Amino acid sequence: MKINEILGGVCAPKGFKAAGIHCGIRKNKSKKDLALILSEVPAAAAGVYTSNLVKGAPVVVTKRNLQDKKAQAVICNSGNANTCNSDGIEVAEKMCALAAETCKINRADVIVASTGVIGQKLSIEPIENAMGELYSALGDNSEAANEAIMTTDTVKKSVAVEFELNGVKCRIGAIGKGIGMVCPNMATNLIFITSDVAISGDLLQQALSEDVKSSFNMVSVDGDQSTNDTCCILANGLAGNVTITDKGADYKLFARALSYCTVKISRMIAKDGEGATKLIECNVRGGKNTKMARNVAKSVIKSSLVKAAMFGADANWGRVLCAIGYCGENVNVNSIDVTFRSRFGKLDVCKDGYGIDFSEELAKKVLSADEIAINIDLKLGKCKATAWGCDLTYDYVKINGDYRT
Amino acid sequence: MKINEILGGVCAPKGFKAAGIHCGIRKNKSKKDLALILSEVPAAAAGVYTSNLVKGAPVVVTKRNLQDKKAQAVICNSGNANTCNSDGIEVAEKMCALAAETCKINRADVIVASTGVIGQKLSIEPIENAMGELYSALGDNSEAANEAIMTTDTVKKSVAVEFELNGVKCRIGAIGKGIGMVCPNMATNLIFITSDVAISGDLLQQALSEDVKSSFNMVSVDGDQSTNDTCCILANGLAGNVTITDKGADYKLFARALSYCTVKISRMIAKDGEGATKLIECNVRGGKNTKMARNVAKSVIKSSLVKAAMFGADANWGRVLCAIGYCGENVNVNSIDVTFRSRFGKLDVCKDGYGIDFSEELAKKVLSADEIAINIDLKLGKCKATAWGCDLTYDYVKINGDYRT
Numbered sequence: 001m002k003i004n005e006i007l008g009g010v011c012a013p014k015g016f017k018a019a020g021i022h023c024g025i026r027k028n029k030s031k032k033d034l035a036l037i038l039s040e041v042p043a044a045a046a047g048v049y050t051s052n053l054v055k056g057a058p059v060v061v062t063k064r065n066l067q068d069k070k071a072q073a074v075i076c077n078s079g080n081a082n083t084c085n086s087d088g089i090e091v092a093e094k095m096c097a098l099a100a101e102t103c104k105i106n107r108a109d110v111i112v113a114s115t116g117v118i119g120q121k122l123s124i125e126p127i128e129n130a131m132g133e134l135y136s137a138l139g140d141n142s143e144a145a146n147e148a149i150m151t152t153d154t155v156k157k158s159v160a161v162e163f164e165l166n167g168v169k170c171r172i173g174a175i176g177k178g179i180g181m182v183c184p185n186m187a188t189n190l191i192f193i194t195s196d197v198a199i200s201g202d203l204l205q206q207a208l209s210e211d212v213k214s215s216f217n218m219v220s221v222d223g224d225q226s227t228n229d230t231c232c233i234l235a236n237g238l239a240g241n242v243t244i245t246d247k248g249a250d251y252k253l254f255a256r257a258l259s260y261c262t263v264k265i266s267r268m269i270a271k272d273g274e275g276a277t278k279l280i281e282c283n284v285r286g287g288k289n290t291k292m293a294r295n296v297a298k299s300v301i302k303s304s305l306v307k308a309a310m311f312g313a314d315a316n317w318g319r320v321l322c323a324i325g326y327c328g329e330n331v332n333v334n335s336i337d338v339t340f341r342s343r344f345g346k347l348d349v350c351k352d353g354y355g356i357d358f359s360e361e362l363a364k365k366v367l368s369a370d371e372i373a374i375n376i377d378l379k380l381g382k383c384k385a386t387a388w389g390c391d392l393t394y395d396y397v398k399i400n401g402d403y404r405t
Numbered sequence: 406m407k408i409n410e411i412l413g414g415v416c417a418p419k420g421f422k423a424a425g426i427h428c429g430i431r432k433n434k435s436k437k438d439l440a441l442i443l444s445e446v447p448a449a450a451a452g453v454y455t456s457n458l459v460k461g462a463p464v465v466v467t468k469r470n471l472q473d474k475k476a477q478a479v480i481c482n483s484g485n486a487n488t489c490n491s492d493g494i495e496v497a498e499k500m501c502a503l504a505a506e507t508c509k510i511n512r513a514d515v516i517v518a519s520t521g522v523i524g525q526k527l528s529i530e531p532i533e534n535a536m537g538e539l540y541s542a543l544g545d546n547s548e549a550a551n552e553a554i555m556t557t558d559t560v561k562k563s564v565a566v567e568f569e570l571n572g573v574k575c576r577i578g579a580i581g582k583g584i585g586m587v588c589p590n591m592a593t594n595l596i597f598i599t600s601d602v603a604i605s606g607d608l609l610q611q612a613l614s615e616d617v618k619s620s621f622n623m624v625s626v627d628g629d630q631s632t633n634d635t636c637c638i639l640a641n642g643l644a645g646n647v648t649i650t651d652k653g654a655d656y657k658l659f660a661r662a663l664s665y666c667t668v669k670i671s672r673m674i675a676k677d678g679e680g681a682t683k684l685i686e687c688n689v690r691g692g693k694n695t696k697m698a699r700n701v702a703k704s705v706i707k708s709s710l711v712k713a714a715m716f717g718a719d720a721n722w723g724r725v726l727c728a729i730g731y732c733g734e735n736v737n738v739n740s741i742d743v744t745f746r747s748r749f750g751k752l753d754v755c756k757d758g759y760g761i762d763f764s765e766e767l768a769k770k771v772l773s774a775d776e777i778a779i780n781i782d783l784k785l786g787k788c789k790a791t792a793w794g795c796d797l798t799y800d801y802v803k804i805n806g807d808y809r810t
Contacts, residue, residue, distance in 0.1 A: 119726070325632060326458070
């Protein structure tokens with residue numbers, strides 16, 4: 001039942017190739033802006049999408065193409081979100097058609113995604129002109145594809161794992177992008193997951209929908225819910241395991257391996273939040289139910305004041321209490337404990353809703369780490385949740401003060 | 406039916422005196438930290454409070470004292486919120502007792518409020534020692550009281566108006582503080598309103614509760630809902646008008662005059678938001694109902710990405726659409742128009758949900774003003790709302806990165 005990390009990203013599972021090139025959507029020629037992922041054979045596929053009413057055209061087209069729970073390729077550009085454009089659907093469909101034609105697959109088996117600025121028309125021309133080059137570049141190139149979907153991301157976000165289902169080696173790989181407009185309650189930004197596991201489309205969708213509740217939906221960078229968020233998974237069955245068709249032991253192990261990948265990418269997205277210098281992990285226990293634990297955790301990591309305090313290494317725990325108090329859950333204020341923890345130590349700051357004395361010196365030390373946990377015990381029940389966010393910094397303002405130019 | 410602005414703040418209405426002094430809660434001796442407002446006679450009184458479950462002790466005590474809809478004095482300190490302290494209620498009650506004793510009034514007729522850092526014990530000693538000096542300072546000193554309730558506020562927030570009820574001159578005055586932890590859905594931070602109008606306590610409460618829905622509840626600085634927000638009004642009847650006991654013409658004019666004051670203070674709070682350089686006013690029309698219009702307006706002014714774009718004078722209207730899309734209201738994305746407007750001009754950026762070409766030069770000019778309107782037409786009905794916020798700047802991060810030290 002072991003899950004081992006391996007190299008290779010989305011190309012780690014059998015039968016997947018990837019490519020990432022610069023096609024000209026971005027002015028900077030050294031920045032890749034077009035990615036392709038292709039499975040040798042048609043795959044079971046599932047997706048979760050932004051719940052924003054303003055949806056990017058690619059989201060609309062991808063949802064339609066995934067209705068049959070099958071796909072074979074992903075095409076994705078960065079530099080332009082193809083959202084709020086009158087010709088958006090047409091352009092997204094054309095991207096699918098180009099990918100299908102080039103890869104000689106069915107155009108309804110193409111997942112399309114775009115990320116970047118909203119409300120500027122996306123010209124199909126650079127994409128059309130680059131299809132030959134993109135196809136030629138297909139290979140063990142998960143990193144290049146990962147680079148091509150990045151916007152203001154400063155690091156690539158990739159993971160792959162290997163595990164055995166009844167003695168058969170199986171793999172899951174994933175790449176993602178995060179950064180701004182990242183908020184709980186959605187499948188955050190763009191995540192593409194590949195697997196060579198054999199699983200029914202229905203169960204794949206169930207596994208993904210369940211997974212995002214405790215992974216991508218628990219991440220917040222700035223509380224802004226993007227219009228283009230898409231998380232898709234393709235499982236092509238080439239590992240040769242007995243096809244998963246019920247929620248037995250194989251499904252559970254697959255779900256655990258999937259969760260390993262999605263939580264890892266979630267943490268990477270939070271840590272690489274726009275301008276962020278610190279990963280903030282909020283662990284809540286003692287919730288009456290999971291919803292309560294999740295809402296408390298999300299409220300804390302979303303608070304601008306908590307985020308700014310973490311940037312300043314200021315143990316201003318009153319702001320944590322404040323964020324719990326307005327999260328909409330019926331907590332008992334007088335049974336809340338709060339502890340800050342990092343690799344530099346542990347600091348109890350609040351017991352039963354009231355402040356306790358602590359050393360400001362130790363506080364500065366604990367909060368100077370680049371990964372900080374805010375541990376909260378609500379003492380009302382047995383349910384837990386974890387959410388991931390980041391600090392609020394000068395650079396967040398700088399990056400977002402003039403994003404378009 | 407005219408409402409005229411006059412000078413005097415909370416001392417403009419007949420029979421009110423105020424004082425503000427430095428008592429020693431703050432280390433900086435040049436910063437006043439204790440305020441008192443006193444009515445010559447007991448007054449009808451009403452309040453609205455934070456809906457945060459974590460409530461400052463003064464909020465709890467004030468709510469209790471206002472149950473009989475009567476009050477005669479307000480005591481308020483800055484520098485410490487007296488929140489999340491095990492002895493908080495005791496200290497808040499002691500503040501009421503001290504004010505009552507000094508002013509020779511009933512201790513249940515005292516409104517108490519505190520603002521500042523959460524979770525540090527508030528010593529009663531400096532307050533107790535200063536009561537004589539505070540009482541001696543009572544006079545036409547609305548400005549001093551206003552100064553004493555400020556935290557990181559950079560300007561005093563004060564207004565007073567005069568109007569006639571059946572030929573009798575009446576007045577309303579108000580002082581407020583805003584700054585951080587300011588978020589819609591509450592009576593924002595501390596606002597004290599005085600009036601010499603004669604009105605029943607019940608109608609005064611109704612007028613205030615109705616008013617805040619379109620004034621203080623429509624302000625957001627950072628989306629963090631404070632634990633200590635309190636807006637109280639005292640109406641002592643000394644103007645000599647026929648007591649308002651029904652919702653007739655006199656009530657309506659009083660409500661209009663009250664709204665004049667609260668909207669003015671709301672705009673001041675938004676414009677003086679922590680680190681803010683710009684007031685952002687979001688005007689929504691065409692809502693199916695008022696709730697829809699309000700939620701759209703609030704979602705836009707709360708968006709960190711919209712706020713950062715306004716700071717950078719970047720006409721990134723896609724972020725406005727994005728914030729509308731996740732506000733939870735069932736808008737029609739394809740019937741939304743967006744216009745930016747300031748004293749430097751008007752810029753149409755989005756028509757029926759799609760981008761329209763505009764001059765980047767004009768955009769920079771319009772958005773370089775210190776007051777910017779984001780006008781949104783949902784084209785679904787006749788309901789309107791306005792919300793006020795500010796831009797997100799480096800200084801917000803700086804101020805909040807290390808607030809306690």
